[in-house]
Structures are given as structure tokens and as C-alpha cells.
Amino acid sequence: MRALVVYESLWGNTKQVARAVADRLGGVGTVDIVDSDAAPTTVDGYDLLVVGGPTHAFSMTRAATRAEAVKSHSAPHAPARGIREWLNELTRPAAAIPAVTFDTRVDKPRMPGSAAKAARHELRSLGFETVVKQETFRVHGYEGPLLEAELERASAWAGEAIAALGL
Template sequence: MRTLVVYESLWGNTEKVARAIADRLGRLGAVDVVDTDAAPKVVTGYDLVVVGGPTHAFSMSRPSTRGDAVKNHSAPHEPKRGIREWLNAVERSAIKVPAVAFDTRVDKPRLPGSAAKAARHELRSLGFDTSIKQKTFRVHDYAGPLLDGEEQRAADWADQLVKQTMR
């Protein structure tokens, strides 16, 4: 099994989730884990694509929300492109590759909206098999850290992904 894990992370929390997923998936085959700035536009040859990013303003981030996170909330990293821009650049695959999305969101206050749900919709429109439901992982405040146990939840979710894609 060959997997591509693409993530967008400003404070490092989404990256931690992505790496926990990739580490678990790595037990079954090759995993390429990359941030959105380095992610390939062509996904041919992958058996599974996993996409994750933070929820900003009820959806996937935009250049303006990433800039605001750096300027007003002290985010240490501002990706040049987020999952929104990466998905806009990805070439449609000739075969229906399974793809799944995840996001990170603040735990309190619980706000509506989901980057993962929006990403799943975009993945479906690109012709990916999105039959696996998206997942949310929670962080304390903007900067995090992840809530206790979230990295383990991510690894456990990766196990579920394998079972669901191998059917």
C-alpha cells in the first residue's frame, strides 16, 4: 500500500496528527508525508490520499486567515499554500483513488464548520473515492497543544482507514 499524507499546519498541531497517521500507515507500506508547500500535484500511483488542515473561519484556510493567524495570533509558520490551494492544483486522477480528510479545531468554544468536510467535498469533485467520513482532532486554543490522546486517536483512525480501504 502506498499512501500520500498532505497537511497544512501553522502551529504544528495538524502536522503532529498527520505524522501520527503516517507512522501507523507506514506499518503497511510506503508513506509520503508532506506539507502543502511540497505536495505533488499528481497523485497517480498512490493507493490512499489523506489530506488534513486546520479549520479557519468555518472552513479550509485562506491566505487572509493564515496571515491573520501569524499577525494576530502569533502562529510561527505561514504556509504559502494551504489545502484549499493544493486541492485546486491537484490533477484529476484517471482512477478513483480513495481519499480521506481530517482537520484540527479548537475544543472550546465549539464552533460550526469544518475544513475536513470542505476538503472531502473538493476531493469528491476531483473524482476521488470519498466514502470514508472525515475526522476532527481537537486542540486547546489556537496554538494548541492537541488535547490529551489526540495523537493516539489519529493513529487508531489510521487503522480504521486501512480496514475500510482494503474491503
């Protein structure tokens, strides 16, 4: 199995989750992990796509929400191309491959919306198989850190995805 993990991260929390997922996937194959700025716009040759990003304003980030995170919440990094823009550039795969999505979200207050759900919908419209339900990993406040045991939960979720997809 060859997997591609694409993530967008402003404070590093989503990157940590992406690494935990990639580490678990690495137990059954080769994994390439890249941030959304560096992600390829074609996924031909991969057997699995994993996409993760933070939830901003009830969905995937936009350039304006990333800029606001830097300005008002001191985010140390704002990708030029988030997963929303990357998905808009992604070409339809030559053959349908499975895709799974995750997001990171503020734990309290609980807010509606999900970057992972929106990304899953976009991937489905591009012809990816999206049978595995998206997952959310919680952070303390805007900047984090991740809640206790979220990285372990991310690894377990990746294992469940592998099993559900028969990889």
C-alpha cells in the first residue's frame, strides 16, 4: 500500500495528528506526508489519500481565516494554500481510490461545522471512495495543545480506517 497524507496546520496540532496517522499507516506500507502548500495536485499511484486540516468558521480554512488566525491569535504559520484550495486544484484520480479525512477543532466552546466533513464531500465529488467517516481531534483553545490522548486516538483511527478499507 502507498498512502499520501496531506495536512494543513497553523499551530502544529494538525501536523501532529497527521504524523500519528502516517506513522500508523507506515506499518502497512509506504507513506508520503506533505503540507498543503507542497502537496501534489495528482494522486495517481497512491492507494489511499488522507486529508486533514483545522476547522475555521465551521468548515475548511480560507485565506481570510488563516490571516485572521495570525493577526488575532498569533498563529505562527499560515499556509499560502490550505486544503480547500488544494482540493480545488486536485485532479480526478485515474481510478477511484479511498480517501479519509480528519480535522482539528477547538474543544470548548463546542462549535458546529467540520473541515473534515467538507473535505470528505469535496473528495467524493472528485470520484474518491469516502466510505470511512471523518474524524475530529480536539485542541485546547485556538493554539492548542491537543487534548490528552488525541494522538493515540489518531493512531487508532488510522488503524480502524485500514481495517475498514481492507488495506
